[in-house]
Amino acid sequence: MKRLWARIALSFFILILILVVILWFFLTAIMKDAYTDMTRDHLVENAQMVSQLIETADTHNDPEALQGMIRHFNQPIEMRFTVVDEEGVVLADSENDPATMNNHINRPEIQDVIRNGTALGESVRFSTTQQFNMMYVALPLVEQGETVGAIRTSLSLQVVDEALSRLWASLSILLGLMFLVSGIASAMLSRSITRPIDNIMDTTYRLREKDYSSRVNVSAKGEFGDLALSINALAASLQKQMKEIEENEHQLTSIISNMVSGVMLVNEEGRVVLLNSAMERFLSQHKDNIIGQSYEKVGERFALTPHIQAVLENSQKVHEEVHSYFPQERIMDAHLAPYYGQGWQQKGAIVVLHDITNIRRLEKMRSDFVANVSHELKTPVTSVSGFSETLLSGEVTDEATTRQFLQIIYDESQRLDRLISDLLHLSKIEKQEMPLDLEIMDMTALVHEVAKTLHNSVEKRKTRLTLPEASKEIYLQGDQDRIRQIILNLVGNAINYTAEGGRVDISLKENINTVRLIVKDNGIGIPEESLPRIFERFYRVDKARARHSGGTGLGLAIVKHLIESHHGEIEIESREGEGTTITVILPKNQEAD
Template identity: 55%
Template sequence: MKRLWLRISVSFSLLTLSLLIILWFIIASVSKTTYTDTIREHLVENAVLFSEMISTSNLLTQPDELDALLTRAEEDINMRITVISPEGSVIADSENNPGSMTDHIDRPEINEALEGADVAESIRNSETGGINMMYIAVPVYDADDNITGIVRTSYSLELISDTTQYLWQGLAAVLGIVLIISIIVAVFLARSITKPISEVVKATGELREKNYSHRIHGEYKGEMDTLAQSVNALAASLQTQLKIIRENEQQLNSILDNLVSGVMLVNAQGTVEMINPSMERFLSRHRDNILNKHFNEYGENIGLSALIHTVFEENEKVNAEITSYYPNEQKFDAHISPYYKDSWQQGGVIIVLHDITEIRHLEQIRSDFVANVSHELKTPVTSVKGFAETLLSDDVTDKDTERQFLQIILDESERLDRLIQDLLHLSKIEKNTLPLNIEQIEIRQFIKEIVQTLSTSVKKKNIQLTLPSTEKETFLEGDKDRLNQIIINLVSNAVNYSYDYGFVEIKVKAKNNNIYISVSDNGVGIPEESLSRIFERFYRVDKARSRHSGGTGLGLAIVKHLVESHHGRIKVESIENKGTTMTVILPRQMHP
């Protein structure tokens, strides 16, 4: 940009020079052609004139007078004149002695004139003078139109060349002056154009360096003034926008710094771009050890990496509970969602962690309380069950009545016993006191074997049960007993809440590093407002039906905890009176 005026000047000057050279060649060529044509016409005119004079005055018979006439004429018209007989001998010549001149019968212009051409022309080297000449020959006729002689006029081509050379030199001088003037004008115009452009470049350079207070000063005309005003307006707009962005950034930073929840932003390459102080505290690392590093470097310890990978792979929100054991045991409710850039391209993942350690502690206390109460209730329930069995003996008099009530006592005692067992089992799961016995399981055959235990319930309601195909093997790592409980609970619920002659379908699908086990039915379904609560303990959508089916209200809560103990998750999709689909998502391999 610093030499733009010079480049413009040189370009303009070279263009002008090229045009002037072309113009010079054109004018020179036209001038030479015009001058040559003029000489030719002059030669023809004089040749014809002398031919008529000789023919009229009968000068061919008077050689001396003819020779004197030619000599005088040459002084006036500055050209050589020669008169030649039909036989080719020179009768008279304005420059040389005819007697000393050779026969001209072999000259091309003489032969052409003798053959009857009105005007014959030839350009060649003169044998007499030794220079290039232009010859014009015109025949002389007598009264009977017989050729009695030839008048030849000639002119030196060197004189034509000298004349055109002087003309070219003069033309070159004029065009050189024009070129010099053009260069001066080009430099002036280039400087006048590039000066405001330099100001604009300087201003945009300041804007690039984020100096939005810089302005273009000076008065310009035309489009350059409009450009300068536009750049100034752009700088003012950028300055205003920068102020707004900085204010918004300060507000956002203040909000993030004061959030009790941890927030972290991971880009599409898996690199951490932003983190707030709460997240630093949760991860027990300084931001310098987290920012611009891959999330795998710190997320494996608390199970965060697997969730982030899931969001990247499935492009869906994930909500899960994770645990950190360093420096103290902490539990977090992790909400991980994808975020998008322009054109809906995935830009990365947003991670929000809520510290639920205290909440889980309170739940643990409540779980312990339920366990203690259950232990306290177990003995009287066992007693009631024993007395009921005794009263069912044959010693009772009013057998029908007593049997009816005693049967109720027995059923309720068994139900209370199941409730206590479920409470105890759930308490153990929540405390993580049940160790996982991990082994490799072929899940399709495993499901087929488990569902056989429910054949009675299925046949009783005439349910059409569809199992996954066992032709293809699908393996995962897990605890057989817990997986058994998960599948039994889900299939039992599907059967219990299906209409007679309904259908229940179990599917198994492998995707990426996860196994998807879904149980679908076309039963009563779940109302939309209850979907978020069905995994709560003792929550029943239809209390009467739950009691009638013998349920304790803890089945799905147990399933959820068992799935989570396998580092998996469970999803539910349901439409009331149309059916429900429960999907368990488990990793193929259990990571320690």
Template identity: 50%
Template structure:
């Protein structure tokens, strides 16, 4: 029974039924009492009339005359009159022969008058002879204020019982019709009242199910109308607030998902509640696997876990640097701050991790670069200073010594000039200060032109060079940059290849790109040096590089020039067997 109108109607039906039953009993009892009072009064009046006609002397002298008089006064279906003496003997009776009647001294109404000395008495009892209830009233017969007998009047209550039964039937029908009509009206009224209430309940239920677009549509009046307006206002407010919450959540989700820094929310229990994609990459585990786990299990970093536990325990912000070794070795700038609720209780800590591994690596490279530049500049400057001081001390008077020293000073000056030029050139490339103007070029032609300029160095070391076939291969490139790329790679190959070695230049023409391979049979590069060969001033064989006049910036310049063409450079080398550089360049520049 879930319908509110049905509950109200049923309760109203039960209440109305009880009220109507109570009213029926009250009316029936009132009607019965009215009938009884009327009958009682009538019987007492009959008894009084009879007592007026009875001669007190005839009670003991002329019973036959008294009997005839009583019989003549009352016919059948009239109240029954019985005259009784003080001893209970029946002297006369309107319906029966007194001689055949038993003594009435034990009758209740008789005893009430004789023993109680009452002015009148009554009794209602069931008649075994007649089979229905009778009403008996009695009044005393007095002689000089002395009771000498009793006049009893009896009347059957059968008619009253029949009347009461008819009354009950009438009342039952009337009450039934009233109950039916009242129930029908109650149902209509309850439906009219409960329909908006049920609508309000339904809207409230939908609001609990997060359907904030639902509204109360029923037309009502009075307090229900005020309630419906309040519910609709509440629904609008909730809808507006939820839209704001969703919008803020989307903003927060967008920020978290696009942050470069890793963010992780730790509950007071030490379990992970939230991680963003950047944190997944840093830790090397997906969010589904991280959520709900202890931070020591997920991060696998004892140092980080110590900082988180400390922040939880001391409710303080912490900034420190942490090393992680899983899934790869990383240096993390760690910010940990407690998240405190409105009541001041801690809700957890927020951990923000910045991967500064590359920054630290670049700082190290920068430091090494400064040291290398200082070292590279120091050598020629020291030579220049030393030889010039020697000349000033008197050596310039010796022509041969002067010529030798000036030659060395010139060579060191040239070396210093090349070094400074390469540094400035590399700086301009890195800062994109040199304009890039690609044009259609024949790569094969550029390779041949570049090799021609290096022919003298090749001949000095008796190196054999193999070139690709002279079939034109056209790409979009800048001639000077492409030429410098090939030039630096061939120069490197010449430097690190022993005499009578070989160099091979090969070109792969693919659909959208080309691959230029420069392979030598030189000393090769150790595996541990391969990741660093494109760093500035990094040399595999420092002594040979300096002796050859190299600045240590050639491969760094090559890498930047290749990247300016939206290309890539790869290296494959084995120590003692040679090195192969592969330049990958797109055919079209967009």
């Protein structure tokens, strides 16, 4: 596309060219007419002069004398003189022999003078005698008041044409120079006019391409200067507004991206146009696979399709609890509402999902915990209440029976005490009300110390207990009392759930940054379906045996919390009827919290 200055310059060029051509034709026409008039006047003056001479010399009736006189005008004056009578017969001619010349009565200029009686005859034509264009002027010869003939003067137009050609050439050069100078001036003028316009157009183009830092750099005055200032002010205002919009957009994006709740936006056409990372996680798909999809396809996961349809069609708010079972079970608190554009025109629907799976799980755990605690407390309380009531009724008189009942009451009260103590202990650990008393300890020595504590149980159940080599010292940083409790609980469980004559192996493995405590037995094992719940409170694999052993069902829950307080991990492998292997991974050094 041509630039603006080129179009303006071309318009000036065409206008100047038209004006120059018109001026050229106008001047040439004027000059040609001027030369023609001058030539005519010159011919008329000479014709009048010769006519007066003829009248004065009275040579009209003497052809020889007349031819002699006319002959004298041939050299000094480059003009042809011809004298004819009233019949058109040539009487004298300054250039040719009159006897050889044709009758001139049919010549236009002769006819005008002789036959038409005009005072002046004029004609321009090609002369067969002279072989070029000639201008003829004829005047009547008057004798005693009567026209007796005509005196004709003629001049070759070749001289006039040559003079006009030279004049036209000079005029063409002059007008050409004028056209060239005017063209250059118009180009410079158009360039000076369009330069600030080009700058302004370039700035507006860059603004359209979102380069809001661009400004018009012109020093023009007047309207262009005012326009440049207005555009610069507009660009500055636009840049400020775009920065505010981008900042708000970044804030909104950051808020939405970091929300734990899933957010999804569906437009009025039913297509997903926005969602955050939480919603991607809930739908188990990347947003590139979701954006632009129909809400019917996306809403299948949580059965959201009818709810979104209700919002789009009826503009109503929806609050429902929805479920998903793949790839894992999730319970969502769904809030759906219409969103509006300008003029409160509905533009689509907003879907917000809150993951309440853990809340519902905690509520169930709380309910189960209350039920378990109630169940665990009910058994000893019932035993204590029943046997106490029996003793108080006085129906038991046998001392041995009385002692047996009192022993049962004592054992159940001890069990109640252990249960309450474990509950309080677990509560303190979860609330982090028992800070770690860190020290460097020898794990090998600690394992041997716990083994001595459990010596009676080992002897009673005839368990073969294998310990790590006492000479191999393995050190780590931790709370010795809590780690002792971990080892005591795990080894005690291994002994209790292993048949008499069974085997329990305790080993330690040291890595660069961690120490592994491995407790392995060949006891009854744990069913595969029970492994995920083994660390839950009050969960027992063999409930009858666990209660008979005096356990509270909180030991492994306490162990797990104590390990986590040391930033460690616990792993369990078991096969029912083959045994269980529990691995505790503890870091050698505890980072300060």
